[in-house]
Every structure is written in structure tokens, then in C-alpha cells.
Amino acid sequence: MGKKAKSKLKVIFLGGVGEIGKNMTALEYGDDIILIDCGMTFPDPEINPGVDYIVPDYSYLLDNKEKVKAIFLTHGHEDHIGALPTFLKDIPVPIYGSKISIAFVDNKLRKNNQDEADGRVVDDGDVIEVGAFKVEFIAVTHSIAGAFALAIETPYGMIFYTGDFKIDHTPVDGRHTDLTRIAELGKKGVLLMMQDSTNVERAGYTMSESQVGKSLDNIFNDNRNNRIVIATFASNIHRVQQIINVAIKYGRRVAFSGRSMESMVEIAKKIRAMSYPEDSIIPLDKINEIPYDRLCIISTGTQGEHDSALTRMAFNDHRKVVIGDNDTVILSASPIPGNERSIYKVINNLAKQGAKVIYESLYEVHASGHACREELKLMLALVKPKYFIPVHGEYRHLKKHIELAVEMGIPKQRTLIPELGFCIDVSKKGLLQETPVKWGSTMVVDGLETDYEQVLDRRKIAAEGLVIALVKLDSAHQDSPVEIITKGTTLDEKLLDELKESLEYKASGGDFYGMYREDAEKVIRKTLTRIFYSRIKRCPLIVPIIVE
Ligand SMILES: [Zn+2]
Numbered sequence: 369m370g371k372k373a374k375s376k377l378k379v380i381f382l383g384g385v386g387e388i389g390k391n392m393t394a395l396e397y398g399d400d401i402i403l404i405d406c407g408m409t410f411p412d413p414e415i416n417p418g419v420d421y422i423v424p425d426y427s428y429l430l431d432n433k434e435k436v437k438a439i440f441l442t443h444g445h446e447d448h449i450g451a452l453p454t455f456l457k458d459i460p461v462p463i464y465g466s467k468i469s470i471a472f473v474d475n476k477l478r479k480n481n482q483d484e485a486d487g488r489v490v491d492d493g494d495v496i497e498v499g500a501f502k503v504e505f506i507a508v509t510h511s512i513a514g515a516f517a518l519a520i521e522t523p524y525g526m527i528f529y530t531g532d533f534k535i536d537h538t539p540v541d542g543r544h545t546d547l548t549r550i551a552e553l554g555k556k557g558v559l560l561m562m563q564d565s566t567n568v569e570r571a572g573y574t575m576s577e578s579q580v581g582k583s584l585d586n587i588f589n590d591n592r593n594n595r596i597v598i599a600t601f602a603s604n605i606h607r608v609q610q611i612i613n614v615a616i617k618y619g620r621r622v623a624f625s626g627r628s629m630e631s632m633v634e635i636a637k638k639i640r641a642m643s644y645p646e647d648s649i650i651p652l653d654k655i656n657e658i659p660y661d662r663l664c665i666i667s668t669g670t671q672g673e674h675d676s677a678l679t680r681m682a683f684n685d686h687r688k689v690v691i692g693d694n695d696t697v698i699l700s701a702s703p704i705p706g707n708e709r710s711i712y713k714v715i716n717n718l719a720k721q722g723a724k725v726i727y728e729s730l731y732e733v734h735a736s737g738h739a740c741r742e743e744l745k746l747m748l749a750l751v752k753p754k755y756f757i758p759v760h761g762e763y764r765h766l767k768k769h770i771e772l773a774v775e776m777g778i779p780k781q782r783t784l785i786p787e788l789g790f791c792i793d794v795s796k797k798g799l800l801q802e803t804p805v806k807w808g809s810t811m812v813v814d815g816l817e818t819d820y821e822q823v824l825d826r827r828k829i830a831a832e833g834l835v836i837a838l839v840k841l842d843s844a845h846q847d848s849p850v851e852i853i854t855k856g857t858t859l860d861e862k863l864l865d866e867l868k869e870s871l872e873y874k875a876s877g878g879d880f881y882g883m884y885r886e887d888a889e890k891v892i893r894k895t896l897t898r899i900f901y902s903r904i905k906r907c908p909l910i911v912p913i914i915v916e
């Protein structure tokens with residue numbers, strides 16, 4: 369019996385490279401595809417108005433649906449699990465992840481009224497074999513509990529995928545990045561390493577999460593007479609746990625504000641990833657029964673999200689919390705690039721209400737979840753991969769990361785800057801670029817995938833306004849065959865007349881008779897667009913309505 373020829377091993381980047389967000393990487397060998405993460409990204413409201421979130425275009429996986437065997441989750445952040453509600457509707461496959469990641473996924477699906485996923489909980493060190501791949505889950509520290517790096521055995525050798533990580537030697541839950549195991553794998557030989565690039569521009573080491581606890585302790589000590597409100601990411605349960613611990617130490621009760629905060633804490637408590645005495649928590653409804661200096665409110669809204677608990681407090685629009693001179697408000701997070709303007713608006717308004725506001729640039733109230741340069745170097749030194757591809761970063765991060773790897777002795781020709789859609793054939797011979805696969809962004813509005821045209825229309829309306837051209841072709845309206853209705857834009861009389869006349873001329877001249885409706889609409893759009901552009905250099909969205 370002849371030995372079957374080896375298939376190619378392909379690494380396919382569908383999201384998370386050249387961008388921060390919507391992480392999704394596929395590994396393919398023969399008839400097997402496994403997926404690492406299935407994330408979403410939040411849109412810039414100015415570029416994609418009205419869009420709730422964006423998921424990767426995974427047409428390639430839909431075309432190869434039979435091959436897709438499983439999804440492996442590195443951790444439970446939205447940029448790694450957020451596309452699952454959409455994805456699982458199309459391709460329902462088993463999902464492997466830590467207890468908390470799977471619990472977060474279940475919670476997401478429940479909120480979407482979707483069936484429970486085929487979630488399979490794995491522990492540190494577990495090995496799962498799926499088709500041609502053998503995946504080992506290796507503990508790493510990050511800004512969420514239960515994060516993994518993945519060591520994936522393939523027919524060509526080991527692929528090591530760090531996932532989002534930092535090397536925190538004093539993690540809050542005592543679960544360390546498993547450097548021993550990583551060193552062992554390095555010694556055995558790693559073919560390809562893919563590493564988190566988020567903080568490659570930052571020198572040194574990331575601060576330990578426990579340091580945040582110490583800083584908070586100092587702030588609680590200095591603000592004994594005030595009520596304390598702390599905003600943080602709900603998914604960072606170690607941060608929330610530390611805040612509760614400090615609050616209890618200073619004799620305060622804790623109330624949660626914000627739906628995601630309540631649900632994340634409930635999940636974490638249920639799976640025993642958090643613990644606190646039940647009577648240390650009070651419902652938000654009861655905060656007025658407790659003196660100011662005996663209370664700590666933990667809320668959502670660190671990014672200035674317009675609907676969040678903290679933003680509502682800042683704009684005096686919160687039903688239960690009124691901010692005043694007796695409040696110390698702490699923002700325990702750093703701004704995600706792009707959110708600065710909204711965050712400073714919130715900070716300014718909290719200060720206007722009389723609160724003392726403490727944020728990261730002044731105190732150590734936040735620690736990043738991502739490795740800085742020295743940690744990235746350590747990981748590279750332990751893994752000693754033959755080939756290296758940086759991931760989880762914008763182009764500038766990826767490029768800097770390659771420079772770092774080259775500094776560490778990896779020859780440049782054994783590295784590659786990945787781009788969306790890249791399909792890389794990985795073997796001992798090298799990293800070969802195959803024809804790229806289809807890639808892109810799918811916009812989701814109210815749980816439904818939305819045509820990009822619609823988003824462009826929204827953008828146009830927001831920027832330039834809306835113009836409705838009503839053209840009446842029936843004989844009853846011969847005196848006024850054209851009406852122009854505008855929304856969100858004002859036109860001067862002269863322009864309005866010119867627009868009307870141009871269409872009246874066509875309508876009365878019989879231009880539209882015998883034309884297909886779509887063609888007539890096209891003519892109307894074209895005529896008006898030309899006039900708008902030549903007169904005021906603007907292009908409002910034009911909606912032609914033809915009445916016959
Ligand atoms: Zn993460």
C-alpha cells in the first residue's frame with residue numbers, strides 16, 4: 369500500500385491582523401479545518417453609523433463547511449468570541465475553551481435567544497485531538513480569567529499560538545503563565561509561532577494585576593469620607609474581585625451598576641471564579657439606605673459608551689446614582705484608541721458634577737492585559753520557533769514585532785507580516801503565500817447581517833442629508849409634476865427651482881414614458897446629483913419616487 373501524499377498545511381487569516389479586533393485564524397490540513405477564535409469588533413460610529421458590531425467575512429469557511437471541525441477559544445473577550453452567535457447559525461461546530469470562556473459564550477447566545485452551543489470545557493494542560501490536529505491548552509495570564517496559549521501539533525510540526533497574554537508573576541488567582549511547559553515545547557522544537565502584538569511598542573514589562581489592588585487600597589485609604597464609584601471592564605473579574613476585597617477591607621458595601629457587570633459577576637460567581645460574602649453586596653435600589661462613606665459602586669462604562677452606567681451618571685441621567693461633591697470616581701481602565709474623546713467628555717462632566725475623578729494617567733489604577741517588549745522577547749526566547757508570524761495588531765505593531773524577532777535572532781526571511789485573507793502554506797521549507805481567500809467585514813445590525821450599501825446610505829444621510837424627488841407622471845398633476853422634499857439639509861430657493869425645473873422638463877417632455885422604473889429612477893438620481901455637485905459640491909442621498 370503506497371503512502372498517501374501529504375496535504376499542505378495552511379494558516380488562513382480571516383481577522384485580527386492589520387487591525388485590533390475580530391480575531392479569527394483557520395488552520396487547514398487535508399479535509400480538516402480548525403478555527404482559533406471567532407471574534408467581533410465594535411464599529412466607529414462615524415464610519416459605520418448604526419452598526420452594532422462587525423464580524424469577519426468567513427465565506428471561505430462557508431465554502432468549505434464540511435471541513436470545519438471545531439473552534440478553539442484562547443479566551444472570552446469579545447474580540448475572540450463575539451462572532452459566535454452569527455457564526456454558529458451558519459456553521460454549528462463544537463467549541464473548546466476554559467470554563468469561563470464557555471460560560472461567557474453561553475451567556476451571549478442566551479441573550480440572543482439562540483440555542484446553547486456545543487461547548488466543551490477544557491483545563492490547563494488538556495490535549496484535544498481533532499482530525500489532523502492535536503491541540504494543547506497552556507495557561508497564560510491576561511486581563512480575563514481562563515486564558516490559554518495553544519500548542520497545536522500538525523503533520524508538519526508544532527504551531528504555537530500565544531493568544532492574548534502577559535507574563536504576570538503575581539496573578540490574582542495564582543494561575544501563572546506556564547513558562548515551564550512553554551520552555552519544554554521550545555526544546556522539542558516549534559515550527560511556527562504566532563504572538564500577540566498589541567503592546568509591542570511598549571518597553572519593559574506590563575504591570576501586574578495585583579499592583580492595581582495595591583493602588584486601589586491607597587485610594588480607598590485617602591478617600592475614606594467619600595462614596596467611591598469605580599468603573600471597569602465587566603469581564604475583568606480579577607479586577608472586580610480586587611475592588612470587592614478592598615471595599616470590604618474599608619468597611620464598605622458594594623453595589624453593581626450596569627447590566628453586563630451584573631451578569632458577568634453572576635456567571636463568575638456561579639462557576640466559582642469569584643467569591644465574596646453575600647452580605648457584602650447590596651442591590652442598587654438600596655444604596656440610599658447606606659451612608660456615603662460605607663458604599664462602593666462598581667459600574668460599566670470605562671470607554672465613554674453612550675448608553676453605559678457611568679456615562680449616565682456623568683450626564684445626570686442615572687435613575688439611582690446622583691453624582692456630587694461626596695463622590696470619588698475611579699476609571700480603572702485605559703482608553704481603547706478612538707474612544708478618548710467620549711471618555712474625556714465623561715470625565716469632564718463627572719468633575720462638573722463635583723466628583724473627584726481618578727484615571728490611569730494619574731494613578732496605577734489599571735494594568736494592561738498584553739505583554740510588553742521584554743515579555744514578548746522572553747516568550748520568543750523560550751519557544752525558539754523556526755518561523756514567526758506576529759498577530760493581533762495593526763500593521764505598525766506587526767512590523768515592529770518582526771523587528772523585535774529579528775533582533776532576537778530569527779532570520780527575517782523566516783518571518784512574515786500577515787494581512788487579511790492571507791493563506792500561508794507552512795512547511796519545513798518555508799512560509800509560502802498561496803492565493804488569498806475572500807475576506808472582509810460583515811456588519812451586524814439588530815442581530816442581522818446587513819448589506820454594506822445600507823451602511824453607506826446611512827453615512828451619506830448623516831453627512832449630507834436626504835432629498836426625496838417625487839415625480840408624478842399622471843395627467844391629474846400636470847401643473848406640479850415634481851416635488852422636492854429635503855431632510856437634514858436646507859436648500860436655497862434658486863437651487864430648489866433648478867432641481868425642480870430639470871425634472872419637470874424631463875417629465876413633461878415625456879422622457880420617462882416607456883422607461884423601466886429603475887432606469888427612470890437612475891436618470892432622476894443622475895440629473896439631481898450633477899446639479900448638486902456643480903452648485904454646492906455636495907451629494908445628499910437622493911430617493912426618487914415615481915407616481916404614475
Ligand atoms: Zn483579550
Ligand SMILES: [Zn+2]
Nearest residue numbers: 445447448532
Ligand atoms: Zn484580543
